[in-house]
Amino acid sequence: MKNTxxxxxxxxxxxxxxxxxxxxxxxxxxxEKGYRDYDTFSPFPIHGMDKAMNLAKSKLGWIVASHGLIxxxxxFAMIYYMMVIDYPLNISGKTLMNIPAWxxxxxxxxxxxxxxxxxxxxxxxxxxxxxxxxxxxxENFKKVTDDGFFVCIxxxxxxFEEEKVQKLLKEAGATNIESIFDE
Numbered sequence: 001m002k003n004t005x006x007x008x009x010x011x012x013x014x015x016x017x018x019x020x021x022x023x024x025x026x027x028x029x030x031x032e033k034g035y036r037d038y039d040t041f042s043p044f045p046i047h048g049m050d051k052a053m054n055l056a057k058s059k060l061g062w063i064v065a066s067h068g069l070i071x072x073x074x075x076f077a078m079i080y081y082m083m084v085i086d087y088p089l090n091i092s093g094k095t096l097m098n099i100p101a102w103x104x105x106x107x108x109x110x111x112x113x114x115x116x117x118x119x120x121x122x123x124x125x126x127x128x129x130x131x132x133x134x135x136x137x138x139e140n141f142k143k144v145t146d147d148g149f150f151v152c153i154x155x156x157x158x159x160f161e162e163e164k165v166q167k168l169l170k171e172a173g174a175t176n177i178e179s180i181f182d183e
Contacts, residue, residue: 011154011180012154012179013162013177015150017172023150037160041148041152042148042150059125063118067113071111
């Protein structure tokens with residue numbers, strides 16, 4: 001049995017704009033009106049969009065730095081345990097704690113854990129993997145990878161009222177407005 005539109009929950013209102021300037025202006029207007037649960041979509045990054053949407057700084061840098069620090073201290077602790085405590089070797093009368101010889105291993109483990117932190121932190125912060133998204137049900141949204149500029153105000157926003165949002169997007173200069181349903 002096929003689902004009908006009445007069976008599905010409204011995900012949000014999707015609006016298309018002609019160019020990046022109109023999309024930035026729409027994002028500023030939506031933000032000024034107090035909407036918070038919305039996102040913009042374009043085929044390339046648009047300089048100034050973060051500011052227009054009033055987005056907070058990403059936490060990814062802190063995730064990468066903390067993983068790098070864990071890698072560095074973990075490498076130091078591992079080498080110290082192996083070379084000083086577990087199996088000490090006196091080579092040419094040098095001290096057991098020969099830090100210059102340990103630097104390549106500490107550097108490599110720092111970089112390895114930083115890279116893991118960047119990749120998996122990005123996945124976590126973006127809510128990935130997400131195999132399907134309600135916006136993929138829109139035929140019009142397929143243009144976003146080529147020449148489409150879109151904004152979607154989600155129905156989870158506390159201020160969301162379908163008619164009010166459609167009116168706001170029309171005032172912002174949207175060329176195409178459609179309701180997106182979560183199937």
